[in-house]
Amino acid sequence: MKEIDVPLPPAEKRKLLHTRRVIYRGYEREDGLWDIEGELLDTKTHPLTIPNERTLQIGEPIHGMLIRVTINAEMVVHGIDVAMNNVPHGPCRQAMAPMQLMIGSKMGPGWRKAIEHHLGEIKGCVHLRELLFNMATAAFQTLPAQHTTVSVDPNRPPQHLGKCVTWDFNGPLVQNLYPVYFQHEIK
Structure with a gap:
């Protein structure tokens, strides 16, 4: 099927202020499991002062977060690793430990409910939850058809x-x- 290039209409005059980059990668492991990785990076085109804390310079990440979820062929979470290399506030990193509660959850129907149950509201981090939500789609795209039921x-x-x-x-x-x-x- 031939792809059709349909650009957006021309934009009004404007100035870039914020960039959020989200990337997902899926890997097949030699042990029969799969790793799905998600990365979130937020940057500004201007200095950002966080009151009573610090000033981030142009291009310095506000959020720089990574998640690796290890799943089996049934898309059940066997392991989860989290890195919060860049966060705006010190307490943000407290959201890493609760991510382990997702082990045993299945990426499929009920995935978002499991995320909200284990990590919702003040139990976790909104940015980590956002990454997790779409990891199920990345996992579905990663696992070869012969491995999915x-x-x-x-x-x-x-x-x-x-x-x-x-x-x-x-x-x-x-x-x-x-x-x-x-x-x-x-x-």
């Missing part, structure tokens, strides 16, 4: 069906690739 129960379609216009139960892609779920009704 595809449901054959017509009452339980694969979790990505019915979640976007492309995977509409009434759409041509589902009809072609998952005919057993074509025109499936969620119960």
Whole structure:
């Protein structure tokens, strides 16, 4: 399928103030597990003074955080490592230890609820939670199809069906690739 380049319309005159870079990487390990890594980096194009603490210089990271989640073929978390190299406030790093509570959680239905249960509100860090939310999608993209379990129960379609216009139960892609779920009704 040929890609179509559709740029954004020209922007109004403006000035860049903030950049957030988020990157996910998926790795297959030699021991049969997978590592999914997420990185978040926030920078400013101007000095940023944090009252009563310090001033960050242009390009100095406000947030520089990494998470490595180790999962098995069923996408169950076996291990989690966290680095908070750049944080705006000293207490921020206290959010690293509770991340271990995610071990045993499954990346799939209920993933976001598990994150909120274990790390929500003041139990964790909003930026680490943001990284974790989308790690499940990166994991799904990383694991080869032969390692992911595809449901054959017509009452339980694969979790990505019915979640976007492309995977509409009434759409041509589902009809072609998952005919057993074509025109499936969620119960």
